Amino acid sequence: MRFITNSQHSVSFPKRRRSLLHFQPLSLSLSDSFMAFLKLYSLYIIFFFFTVALSVSTSESLSSSSLDVELLLGKIKASLQGNAENLLLSSWNLSVPLCQWRGLKWVFSGGSPLSCCDLSSQQWANVSLYKDSSLHLLSLQLPSANLSGSLPRELGEFSMLQSLYLNINSLQGTVPPELGYSSSLSDIDLGDNLFSGALAPSIWNLCDKYYM
Numbered sequence: 569m570r571f572i573t574n575s576q577h578s579v580s581f582p583k584r585r586r587s588l589l590h591f592q593p594l595s596l597s598l599s600d601s602f603m604a605f606l607k608l609y610s611l612y613i614i615f616f617f618f619t620v621a622l623s624v625s626t627s628e629s630l631s632s633s634s635l636d637v638e639l640l641l642g643k644i645k646a647s648l649q650g651n652a653e654n655l656l657l658s659s660w661n662l663s664v665p666l667c668q669w670r671g672l673k674w675v676f677s678g679g680s681p682l683s684c685c686d687l688s689s690q691q692w693a694n695v696s697l698y699k700d701s702s703l704h705l706l707s708l709q710l711p712s713a714n715l716s717g718s719l720p721r722e723l724g725e726f727s728m729l730q731s732l733y734l735n736i737n738s739l740q741g742t743v744p745p746e747l748g749y750s751s752s753l754s755d756i757d758l759g760d761n762l763f764s765g766a767l768a769p770s771i772w773n774l775c776d777k778y779y780m
């Protein structure tokens with residue numbers, strides 16, 4: 569299986585008291601409603617802090633690293649490496665600067681590529697670069713990398729991934745149909761692997777793009 573195409577390119581009113589109770593001392597009913605107010609007020613405070621805590625924690629988890637980095641470490645790495653520890657994939661580690669992760673190229677949201685070529689550049693050794701939420705995966709190229717796992721469907725979730733070269737490996741299982749739903753993929757080579765099963769029709773979407 570081999571696809572090669574060109575790469576150009578988410579207060580209430582108190583209930584009316586029964587007549588018997590009309591003769592309660594005024595202070596009691598005052599303190600009653602004061603207590604009710606206090607309860608309401610403390611509920612409101614609790615709710616307020618809950619909301620604030622929630623929004624702080626979500627914005628923190630979203631800005632603490634690039635979403636593509638989370639996807640790579642959370643789903644892609646384990647699936648591609650299968651049961652055996654892989655030398656190249658072990659470089660995908662938060663204690664290794666992003667530029668030194670093997671087989672990957674990155675682009676900023678605006679479209680400018682992350683330059684990792686210059687070993688003396690600040691980027692090359694920057695261990696907090698992975699936190700940059702504007703970084704997106706542009707290409708994943710690990711041919712002949714001794715990969716023995718399978719293709720995870722999350723490969724279709726990278727918003728800017730253009731090329732995927734995983735040829736000449738021992739990848740097994742099926743080619744996930746989700747790859748065909750990717751809006752950015754244009755360059756794929758999955759040849760010389762151990763895939764089984766029929767190719768999902770969605771994969772041909774990628775070819776349509778080539779003709780468009």
Ligand SMILES: *[C@@H]1O[C@H](CO)[C@@H](O)[C@H](O)[C@H]1NC(C)=O
Nearest residue numbers: 657658659660661662663664
């Ligand atoms: C990342 O690298 C560090 C240091 O080499 C190592 O201790 C750690 O186990 C690695 N983490 C993963 C998930 O491989």
Ligand SMILES: *[C@@H]1O[C@H](CO)[C@@H](O)[C@H](O)[C@H]1NC(C)=O
Nearest residue numbers: 690691694695696697699700
């Ligand atoms: C490393 O990368 C982070 C995230 O992009 C950036 O804020 C920081 O300034 C960089 N540090 C250096 C030394 O370039």
Ligand SMILES: *[C@@H]1O[C@H](CO)[C@@H](O)[C@H](O)[C@H]1NC(C)=O
Nearest residue numbers: 651652653655713714715716
């Ligand atoms: C390739 O992976 C296998 C396990 O799947 C391992 O035994 C072998 O040493 C690896 N070869 C290289 C060159 O890393």
